Amino acid sequence: MRREKLEELNSYLKELQVVTRIKKDIDPRFISSEVYEIHLKCGSIFLREKLLKGKKDGSAAIIFALTKNNEVLLNVEPRVFTKEGVQLGFPAGYIELGEDKEVGARRELKEEHGYQAGKMILLDEAYQDEGCSSALNSLFLAYDCEQVTSQHLDQDEIIKPFKCTYDEVLELNALGYFKSFNSKLLIERVKEYIKRR
């Protein structure tokens, strides 16, 4: 990988580092849960809690986005409760209630990077937290992405866009830069897909 590219990435990771996390006595607004009594076919009855995020199930789309110049669009963003406090990852976001997954993925790509995708392929889906959640995340490969507007984030959303080649993504992966299930499984599925073609 080009040294200046890696230095660029490392400077973003440094810039977004967490200095302090101060616990506030404020009621949570995003995370909640509901309790259900579950009846199984075999007769067992028990209680289980369901995790909700903003009253939704928290299903998300994660996108491996290739631009027309064969670059991959990546995010450097605060992941404030991880050990590192900041993570390299892929464009991603929650699917809105009733929203089609691909539509949601395209929306997130546009919001986070200002890019419009050409063809999109759903590579895989997986439950994020099967014990207590319905969240089913979709892993997309997006081809021929091109910039149509600028980044347009929600208030309090901070994302440093970072671009590199496909081979550099694999290199960063081998170096351990990607640390989430979302990113790691997406990379595996993209590798398999590219190999099969």
Place this chain on the structure above:
Amino acid sequence: MRREKLEELNSYLKELQVVTRIKKDIDPRFISSEVYEIHLKCGSIFLREKLLKGKKDGSAAIIFALTKNNEVLLNVEPRVFTKEGVQLGFPAGYIELGEDKEVGARRELKEEHGYQAGKMILLDEAYQDEGCSSALNSLFLAYDCEQVTSQHLDQDEIIKPFKCTYDEVLELNALGYFKSFNSKLLIERVKEYIKRR
């Protein structure tokens, strides 16, 4: 895959199906969250919520356990908020506060299957829900597992043990039986590890 083996698996999946989920007006006891004010190095200040499970971060161990007879130990268990209501997966469980990950993985394997592992290899670690959680799950490969006791589950925990060969795990994976990030990434890491040897 042997037909009777697949029929055995399908009968477990059927038996543990959810008949009804009744929402109860009970305060949640397992899922909670805390609000933090985050200060970044770059000067940004914002609020973020941290997901907790039983007051812990929810880090778990997932184990690909090979017995001395070269069988793989699998779980069929209610995953009541997934679409299917029940899932095939691997022995897994939350790591206790202050508990060593490998110790926790061994404990879970013993509780869920009554098996003691020989050598254990940590194949990978990944953040489960990097946006709002510290949960870092550990993916283990356990060799030479042998039965030393019977299954010993918590109250309300229901797990049907299911055993099959390594090749059958790959077959079930190709058939789409494994639907979670935990299971899918564990299988990828085991395949890579076995291939490298």
